Amino acid sequence: MSINRTPRLLVVDDDLGVIAAYRLVLEKSTERRTVQDMFGLNALEKELFGAAAAEEQPWRITFLDQGIDAVNAVKWAIEDGDPFTAIFLDVRMPPGMDGFEVAEQVRKMDPNVHMVIVTGFSDFMYEDFLEIAGPADRLTYMPKPVWPDQLRSVARSLINKDTSLSLH
Amino acid sequence: MRISSKINAALFGAFACGTLATYVVLESTIKPQFDQIERSAAQLNHKRVTDAFEAFTDKLKTATHDYAFWDETYSFMQGEKTEEYIASNLTPEFKTVENLGVNALIFLGADNKLRWGVAYDLETQEPLDNMVEEIAHFSRSHAYIGGSADQAKRGIIGTSKGLFLVAIAPALKSDGTGDPMGKVISAKLLDVEAAKQLTGVDFSLEEFPQPVNHASLPENIELKTLDERIQTTSVLRSIVARPLVYLKVNSPRDVSRAGSTAIQSAMLMMITVGLAAIGILWAFLERTVVSRVAALKEHFATAGNSGKITATPGTNGTDEIGDLARSFNSMAGQVNQLRDALADSSYMSGLSEWAAGTLHNVRNGLSPVTATTWQVQQLFEGPWLKNIETAAKEHADAATTPDRREKLNTFLVGSAARFVEAAKKTTDLTAKINDASQAILDIVAEFESYAHRKTILEPVDLLLMFKTVAASTIDVQMKDTELILPHASAIITGNEVILRQVISNIFVNAVEAIEGQQHRGRIEVSIATSGQNSALTRIAISDNGEGLESDRLDAIFQRGVSTRNRATGGLGLHWCANAVKVMGGSIRAESDGPGLGVTIILELPKYEANLKEAA
Numbered sequence A: 001m002s003i004n005r006t007p008r009l010l011v012v013d014d015d016l017g018v019i020a021a022y023r024l025v026l027e028k029s030t031e032r033r034t035v036q037d038m039f040g041l042n043a044l045e046k047e048l049f050g051a052a053a054a055e056e057q058p059w060r061i062t063f064l065d066q067g068i069d070a071v072n073a074v075k076w077a078i079e080d081g082d083p084f085t086a087i088f089l090d091v092r093m094p095p096g097m098d099g100f101e102v103a104e105q106v107r108k109m110d111p112n113v114h115m116v117i118v119t120g121f122s123d124f125m126y127e128d129f130l131e132i133a134g135p136a137d138r139l140t141y142m143p144k145p146v147w148p149d150q151l152r153s154v155a156r157s158l159i160n161k162d163t164s165l166s167l168h
Numbered sequence B: 001m002r003i004s005s006k007i008n009a010a011l012f013g014a015f016a017c018g019t020l021a022t023y024v025v026l027e028s029t030i031k032p033q034f035d036q037i038e039r040s041a042a043q044l045n046h047k048r049v050t051d052a053f054e055a056f057t058d059k060l061k062t063a064t065h066d067y068a069f070w071d072e073t074y075s076f077m078q079g080e081k082t083e084e085y086i087a088s089n090l091t092p093e094f095k096t097v098e099n100l101g102v103n104a105l106i107f108l109g110a111d112n113k114l115r116w117g118v119a120y121d122l123e124t125q126e127p128l129d130n131m132v133e134e135i136a137h138f139s140r141s142h143a144y145i146g147g148s149a150d151q152a153k154r155g156i157i158g159t160s161k162g163l164f165l166v167a168i169a170p171a172l173k174s175d176g177t178g179d180p181m182g183k184v185i186s187a188k189l190l191d192v193e194a195a196k197q198l199t200g201v202d203f204s205l206e207e208f209p210q211p212v213n214h215a216s217l218p219e220n221i222e223l224k225t226l227d228e229r230i231q232t233t234s235v236l237r238s239i240v241a242r243p244l245v246y247l248k249v250n251s252p253r254d255v256s257r258a259g260s261t262a263i264q265s266a267m268l269m270m271i272t273v274g275l276a277a278i279g280i281l282w283a284f285l286e287r288t289v290v291s292r293v294a295a296l297k298e299h300f301a302t303a304g305n306s307g308k309i310t311a312t313p314g315t316n317g318t319d320e321i322g323d324l325a326r327s328f329n330s331m332a333g334q335v336n337q338l339r340d341a342l343a344d345s346s347y348m349s350g351l352s353e354w355a356a357g358t359l360h361n362v363r364n365g366l367s368p369v370t371a372t373t374w375q376v377q378q379l380f381e382g383p384w385l386k387n388i389e390t391a392a393k394e395h396a397d398a399a400t401t402p403d404r405r406e407k408l409n410t411f412l413v414g415s416a417a418r419f420v421e422a423a424k425k426t427t428d429l430t431a432k433i434n435d436a437s438q439a440i441l442d443i444v445a446e447f448e449s450y451a452h453r454k455t456i457l458e459p460v461d462l463l464l465m466f467k468t469v470a471a472s473t474i475d476v477q478m479k480d481t482e483l484i485l486p487h488a489s490a491i492i493t494g495n496e497v498i499l500r501q502v503i504s505n506i507f508v509n510a511v512e513a514i515e516g517q518q519h520r521g522r523i524e525v526s527i528a529t530s531g532q533n534s535a536l537t538r539i540a541i542s543d544n545g546e547g548l549e550s551d552r553l554d555a556i557f558q559r560g561v562s563t564r565n566r567a568t569g570g571l572g573l574h575w576c577a578n579a580v581k582v583m584g585g586s587i588r589a590e591s592d593g594p595g596l597g598v599t600i601i602l603e604l605p606k607y608e609a610n611l612k613e614a615a
Helices: A016-026 A030-036 A038-049 A067-079 A099-109 A126-133 A148-167 B003-068 B071-077 B082-089 B093-100 B131-141 B192-199 B254-306 B320-379 B384-396 B402-451 B462-472 B496-514 B572-582
Strands: A008-012 A060-064 A086-089 A114-119 A139-143 B104-108 B114-119 B153-159 B162-170 B183-189 B202-206 B222-225 B229-237 B243-252 B458-461 B482-484 B491-494 B522-529 B536-543 B586-591 B598-605
Touching: A008 A016, A008 A067, A016 A060, A016 A148, A016 B320, A038 B384, A038 B402, A060 A067, A067 A086, A067 A099, A086 A099, A086 A148, A099 A114, A099 A126, A114 A126, A114 A148, A126 A139, A139 A148, A148 B320, B003 B153, B003 B162, B003 B183, B003 B192, B003 B202, B003 B222, B003 B229, B003 B243, B003 B254, B071 B082, B071 B104, B071 B114, B093 B104, B093 B114, B104 B131, B114 B131, B131 B153, B131 B162, B131 B183, B153 B243, B192 B202, B254 B320, B320 B402, B320 B462, B320 B496, B384 B402, B458 B462, B458 B496, B462 B496, B462 B522, B491 B496, B491 B598, B496 B522, B496 B536, B496 B572, B496 B598, B572 B586
Parallel strands: A008 A060, A008 A086, A086 A114, A114 A139, B482 B522
Antiparallel strands: B104 B114, B104 B183, B153 B162, B162 B183, B202 B243, B222 B229, B229 B243, B458 B491, B522 B536, B536 B598, B586 B598
């Protein structure tokens, strides 16, 4: 098993506004990089005041808005030998397959992938998902709205957990 | 096909079959008996005629034998005392035959010569020409007849004057001994009318059609059934068995006619009685079955068309239809209860779904806000703001080397430009936050428009509704709580489903207020016209629970305030107050203080014929 691959994240949500929020939080921020590295100030700042903040481990990310697309994406990723590390999954995605069905099918295909159920609705309890998409250490429940720090923290921890597992 | 039509068809079908079967049985069994009796009677009539002829000849025989078996006649026939015999016994001639009741009396000697003979028409008293000789000739031609005592005969012979009854006997001594000395013959014209009178039978004697075919003549009595009569025919034969004429006897068909009449009368009676029985049975079925089933059908159809399943009044009677009506009423009660429960559940579920859906949209809408805000935060994240502050301090410090000051200067100028750029980005991102916030406001506006949607108002029977709600709240939750409902109801204008939720909420609060009290619980409902506005109905729901302080009477209807911590949840009095307001009513609470119970007072518009939709 390759241990040097860049982790892959999959975000599934039918609300394009939420997808946009995911993009702002999880994609590398061009605005921040542009502003903070204007005129090459980062190098001068480093010279004047010491080391800047360490760069985060990079990840690749895919955004989808329908459950069936997510199932297919997971399937093709496994077939390509480049499976997703974690999936952020909405629950209500009318008119197609809902998050519960997606989680069930994904878990059947990939027992290792981390799934984060991100929902603003309490149709299903965590226990319901645990039954069909467990185990508990690979299933996280996050209520909406998306809190960026928490989201990035969860993404980081899952990537690190997966990497650390792969190293063993 | 209606049930009454089926019953009619069945009754008339059964009756028609029964009538037809009876008719066939009567015609095939009874009628032939009548016909047989009639044929027997016809044959009896025929025999009666022939018996009458026998009786006539029997009289002739007696008269003939009186003369034939007599010593004086015996001597006379031998030629002795002729004059004397004639004078004393045969004179005057007409009187002799008239006294004997015959037309002719003839004495033939042993040598077949006429000793004496006369023939008269008894009515005209005129002699019958040639009749004596004709009869004598017949006797001579058939010498054996009357040739001896055992050959004495009687019968009929045909003559030129018609049929004659004759008796021929040998002339013997009075004791019947001696050689026959000739024959004594008496004859009488066959009187058909007299025979008819004697027998009471209508008959006729008819000549054979010429030429006579003896082979075709019937041996026995022939019976022919005609429409009005039965005709029996036989051949009347002479004393020497020679066919003479047909004897045709007509017998009326009275018996078969009486039989047919009897059968027809019986059938008529049966039809009359049967129709009457059908009428009575139909009336009975109409009253006990058809009309009641029709009423039930009408009731079911009304329930089916209107969707309102009310109890049928047709529960009288202990039969199956009564049982059916009672079962329907029981089922209707259960269905109504279930429908109410379903409506309540659907309403609650709808509210829950609506609220949850709105929350979902709000939560989704918040995600861009939090993300964009985070993005703004990220612009100023890191050590660079603190480094600007440090650089400014160092730049102002005289101890800073020129070279470092120059670099600090460059850094500060660059940072100023970077800060300006960050401020611009922040402005852009703030606009995005505003847009995302506006989206949330749109969701909330939609929520509000839904909350203020029009509520369909309808007439609501208060007492009926209280009973329904009580069955599912007080009865279930606290069976030892006494519920006192008013005797009279009132119809108000409202939404029954919403109002049931309001009343249910008030009842549940009352039950919980009663729990833990020492005395027995009591909830009393009263309905009256409002004292302040006659267009409103005042509903007071009082409990003897723990009561409320006066300063909390208004607060319990405010958002977020609960009378207690209910595990069961519920819509709460705040929601109730809004719902009642939507229906054009009001709600308030009264209490004399802790321990003295609470009275919730609802005022709702009385029902008016023209319903309106509440805004």
